[in-house]
Amino acid sequence: MMDALLEVRDLTVTLRSGSGEVTALDQLSFNVNRGEVLGLVGESGAGKSLTGAAIVDLLVPPLKRTGGRISLGGERLDGLSEEALASIRGKRVGYIFQDPLTSLNPVLTVGYQLAETIAIHTGMDRAAARQRALEWISRVGISDPERRYAQYPHHFSGGMRQRLVIALALCGEPDLVIADEPTTALDVSVQAHILTLLKRLHEETGTAIILITHDLGVIAKMADRTGVLYAGRLVEIGPTSQVLLAPRHPYTQGLMRATPDHRSTTARLSPIRGSMPGLGRAPSGCPFRTRCDHAEADCAATRPELVLHGLSDAACHHPLGLGVAT
Ligand SMILES: Nc1ncnc2c1ncn2[C@@H]1O[C@H](COP(=O)(O)OP(=O)(O)OP(=O)(O)O)[C@@H](O)[C@H]1O
């Protein structure tokens, strides 16, 4: 058995609007094992960021978690007080956002921010926390840490800021880091360096990572397992090589076929027809059926649940590669 660090069961998030409630995340269930990288992919609006935010209750109205259980290391996170959650965020779960300026305070020096985080989450005294902060500045590849310690976020380039955010997320020695599009806002030339840094620190610290991205290339490079989200549902999850090279769900196959530079096939690029339904507009049964070439009557009649097919779980009545659909 894998050693589950994070267990998410039937996670449901609703959005309240003037015209009523719509389901934004629909009964998501998945695990993150200790020390692994779980990739989450899907088109824009699929629910990737909401999933990350819901785990540590960063949702703000009109979004609300309305169902499900979340445990970290066997301890329930849902239902904890805001105070208890605040201590879990940072100490046990670090967060890396797309925009580094979300995490960095513009009016405090970066050294102060790191040392403060270290002191709070590890209990070190001031002098030790300062020393550790200097180490983290070097560790994320920023030279001259003594000078850099005393500078403010605006003194750093976008790539350097994201390095600091990674240091901030990891310096409290969390069990899990949630990284939401950590490189999307950066220049292409900087993206690969940041991913390499994240991977190296992951290997050195053993921190598990939920890596949220729309980029299958990033997934292929970084993730041990991958989950695919579509219209607020988890439609496939399994070992990354299986999910990318032998997808069971037609949506995953469609994503692969719409992505340039993947090595599984020489087929030319073909976007998935149609577009993902907006919030509250998913059709009955399988949410993907209106765009799916394999859909049959049962796909409209009943909602497919995640079922293990070989090495991956897929929520599909007619999974690919099993001789039942072509
Ligand atoms: N604060 C909000 N108010 C209203 N709708 C929201 C809010 N936040 C997210 N949504 C909606 O919830 C759905 C899922 O959003 P989410 O941000 O999780 O998508 P995503 O998969 O992260 O997309 P992207 O790749 O664009 O970041 C989308 O339809 C989005 O418009």
Ligand SMILES: [Mg+2]
């Ligand atoms: Mg997002």
